[in-house]
Amino acid sequence: MAHQLLEGKKGIIFGALDESSIAWKTAEKVHEAGGRFVLTNAPIALRMGKINELAEACDAEVIPADATSMEELNALFEQSMEKLGGKLDFVLHSIGMSPNVRKSKPYGDLNYDWFLKTLDISGISFHKVMQTAEKLDAMNEWGSILALSYIAAQRSFPDYSDMAQAKSVLESIARSYGYRFAKSKKVRVNTISQSPTMTTAGSGVPGFDVFFSYADKMSPLGNASAEDCANYIVAMFSDYTRMVTMQNLMHDGGFSSSGITEDLIKELTK
Numbered sequence: 555m556a557h558q559l560l561e562g563k564k565g566i567i568f569g570a571l572d573e574s575s576i577a578w579k580t581a582e583k584v585h586e587a588g589g590r591f592v593l594t595n596a597p598i599a600l601r602m603g604k605i606n607e608l609a610e611a612c613d614a615e616v617i618p619a620d621a622t623s624m625e626e627l628n629a630l631f632e633q634s635m636e637k638l639g640g641k642l643d644f645v646l647h648s649i650g651m652s653p654n655v656r657k658s659k660p661y662g663d664l665n666y667d668w669f670l671k672t673l674d675i676s677g678i679s680f681h682k683v684m685q686t687a688e689k690l691d692a693m694n695e696w697g698s699i700l701a702l703s704y705i706a707a708q709r710s711f712p713d714y715s716d717m718a719q720a721k722s723v724l725e726s727i728a729r730s731y732g733y734r735f736a737k738s739k740k741v742r743v744n745t746i747s748q749s750p751t752m753t754t755a756g757s758g759v760p761g762f763d764v765f766f767s768y769a770d771k772m773s774p775l776g777n778a779s780a781e782d783c784a785n786y787i788v789a790m791f792s793d794y795t796r797m798v799t800m801q802n803l804m805h806d807g808g809f810s811s812s813g814i815t816e817d818l819i820k821e822l823t824k
């Protein structure tokens with residue numbers, strides 16, 4: 555039996571596509587911890603994915619919303635408060651997509667309309683989510699808002715392409731909106747910078763398998779799994795982390811603090 559860390563808390567979880575999604579694992583863990591929530595994803599993803607199975611298992615409603623549309627976000631937050639019976643305590647933004655990566659555009663030949671789409675979907679949508687929540691006064695005091703990031707926001711990873719810029723925008727928005735929301739509502743805003751994880755978005759990056767194994771060897775604890783990430787998110791939604799805000803939190807098994815590891819030396823001297 556899981557600790558009921560989120561008993562009485564209500565929220566919205568964006569981005570559960572299939573069982574491998576970080577948001578899918580998060581929904582399961584939040585449910586186990588006693589939290590109630592609405593699941594949401596882009597209308598097209600809802601048609602293709604199997605979110606209804608998850609919704610049934612977690613006793614959750616599904617409300618479609620494209621996270622780049624203010625109109626759809628507005629309807630999502632209004633309907634979520636109605637269905638859950640009041641204001642929200644947590645929001646997970648677990649959204650990422652780059653048309654340039656998807657269509658294998660080299661970094662020196664980016665399509666700029668697609669670049670703007672990458673920024674809108676993967677970065678600016680986080681601002682749109684929070685602006686909507688703030689304008690509707692949808693968050694309870696001491697609520698917790700999280701988005702998922704990746705270390706390519708700080709360091710170059712060639713195949714991550716324009717997603718690196720989107721993650722920098724995302725982390726910067728967490729600091730700026732985190733300040734604003736702390737002052738107005740005592741709501742905390744953070745990003746979690748997660749290890750490479752085998753999901754639809756993750757494995758869409760070219761050379762992902764090799765990269766996954768490199769990161770695993772470069773991390774003294776190994777790569778953090780989607781399930782580990784979900785547990786961390788539960789902790790960040792709970793009352794035990796009330797004073798953590800405006801942070802980019804590394805959840806990477808030690809990758810970001812390692813120069814080299816014995817495992818990698820062994821591999822390179824083979």
Ligand SMILES: NC(=O)c1ccc[n+]([C@@H]2O[C@H](COP(=O)([O-])OP(=O)(O)OC[C@H]3O[C@@H](n4cnc5c(N)ncnc54)[C@H](O)[C@@H]3O)[C@@H](O)[C@H]2O)c1
Pocket residue numbers: 568569570571572574575576577595596599619620621622647648649650651675702703704747748749750751752753754755756757
């Ligand atoms: N997988 C990794 O290696 C890894 C590592 C670090 C961070 N992340 C981040 O974790 C988050 C979740 O990704 P994941 O790995 O679970 O993959 P995933 O493919 O399961 O999730 C990405 C989700 O984004 C949704 N999405 C795309 N466009 C949208 C839109 N316009 N509106 C609403 N939703 C939209 C997709 O439908 C999908 O559910 C992303 O932000 C990703 O960048 C992933």
